[in-house]
Amino acid sequence: MVAIEVPEVDYTEYSNRQLVAVPLAILAIALLILGGWYLATGAPADLGVEFTGGAELRLSVNESADFEPGTPAARGTLEDPETFSVEPSSIQYVPGDETYVVTFRPDAPPDGSGESGDFGSVAGEARDVGFTVDAQDRVSASFGSGVQTQALGGLLVAFLGMSVLVFAMFRTFVPSIAVVLSAFSDLVIPVAVMNLLGIDMTLGTVAALLMIIGYSVDSDILLNNSVLRRTGGFYESVSRAMRTGVTMTITSIAAMAVMAVVATVFGVDLLRDIGIILAVGLCADLMNTYLLNVSLLRWYKFEGVSDR
Structure with missing residues (x-):
């Protein structure tokens, strides 16, 4: 000692x-x-997000994707401005689970909508680019x-x-x-x-x-x-x-x-x-x-x- x-x-x-x-x-x-x-x-x-409200997605790479979890290609896909209609506030990779935690703030409206807090489409957008939605959570601003x-x-x-x-x-x-x-x-x-x-x-x-x-x-x-x-x-x-x-x-x-x-x-x-x-x-x-x-x-x- x-x-x-x-x-x-x-x-x-x-x-x-x-x-x-x-x-x-x-x-x-x-x-x-x-x-x-x-x-x-x-x-x-x-x-x-707990204090401001917003949404959180936990994503894993599905088998049909042409990239592996934890690679720059996977993160680059999530960071691509064309992937989500709502800009993510943070993207974090969890090596032990090989999952990504993507959070969205309520003050980031989808392009052209003019309304904040509409996160209904982001789960589908994640699936479209090769991810599986393992969990989804939403916290209202109030x-x-x-x-x-x-x-x-x-x-x-x-x-x-x-x-x-x-x-x-x-x-x-x-x-x-x-x-x-x-x-x-x-x-x-x-x-x-x-x-x-x-x-x-x-x-x-x-x-x-x-x-x-x-x-x-x-x-x-x-x-x-x-x-x-x-x-x-x-x-x-x-x-x-x-x-x-x-x-x-x-x-x-x-x-x-x-x-x-x-x-x-x-x-x-x-x-x-x-x-x-x-x-x-x-x-x-x-x-x-x-x-x-x-x-x-x-x-x-x-x-x-x-x-x-």
């Missing part, structure tokens, strides 16, 4: 402003990305909007519940707001990266963001408890928390990275996306916990209003 050596960090070499500069700068960039995305699309992230409200509302409730719990535990403003601010940054940064990588906001990615809240609170509370409630000097307490917290987080990052790679190889896009989001969120958590949170706790202990 490989042991993870956590290096000792001499925080006395850095001022509080130096410690917070990097995490706050990255948070500001992430917020600018989300703001720009909202102005351009009307949402802070690209929304999947239902997708309701699912979106419930999912994002659940995310907000989880974050607010976490904030209330943290304030109830520490009952002091600065240590509590340090945990909440770190968790907020841990959520915003992965969403910004999702936009840059083209990962849609789906029920699966919302679940990953909920898991990030749990990871973030775990590491931040570990640090705060070590500094505020255990014996020893400030830097000794931070070092003690880092030995446990950094080890746990790096182990989790490695696990998520492996999951993302394996899922990419086998074409399981949802697991790949969850692995990427969690790995990014955990990296952000390392930065926010041991730079942003430590700087706020140090200010609170030595320059703020706490008892020294």
Whole structure:
């Protein structure tokens, strides 16, 4: 078993402003990305079919086709503008099943129809070019909007519940707001990266963001408890928390990275996306916990209003 050596960090070499500069700068960039995305699309992230409505076809290559599944010819056929009267929003190949998952958004009308959401012909069009329709699913725009409200509302409730719990535990403003601010940054940064990588906001990615809240609170509370409630000097307490917290987080990052790679190889896009989001969120958590949170706790202990 490989042991993870956590290096000792001499925080006395850095001022509080130096410690917070990097995490706050990255948070500001992430917020600018989300703001720009909202102005351009009307949402802070690209929304999947579950939230926008639309249709999804699962296709396999039939025996009469003159191409094999997984080949450029098969994908090129699906990407050909003349194949479907409705432009697909995404085409994903699943190697294990040798199938293609083709999704259509409701705001992509068939050519010349002028009406959005008419997906009745796409299954027949897929059969015409050599594919078999194994499954077909459709989500109305109104239902997708309701699912979106419930999912994002659940995310907000989880974050607010976490904030209330943290304030109830520490009952002091600065240590509590340090945990909440770190968790907020841990959520915003992965969403910004999702936009840059083209990962849609789906029920699966919302679940990953909920898991990030749990990871973030775990590491931040570990640090705060070590500094505020255990014996020893400030830097000794931070070092003690880092030995446990950094080890746990790096182990989790490695696990998520492996999951993302394996899922990419086998074409399981949802697991790949969850692995990427969690790995990014955990990296952000390392930065926010041991730079942003430590700087706020140090200010609170030595320059703020706490008892020294």
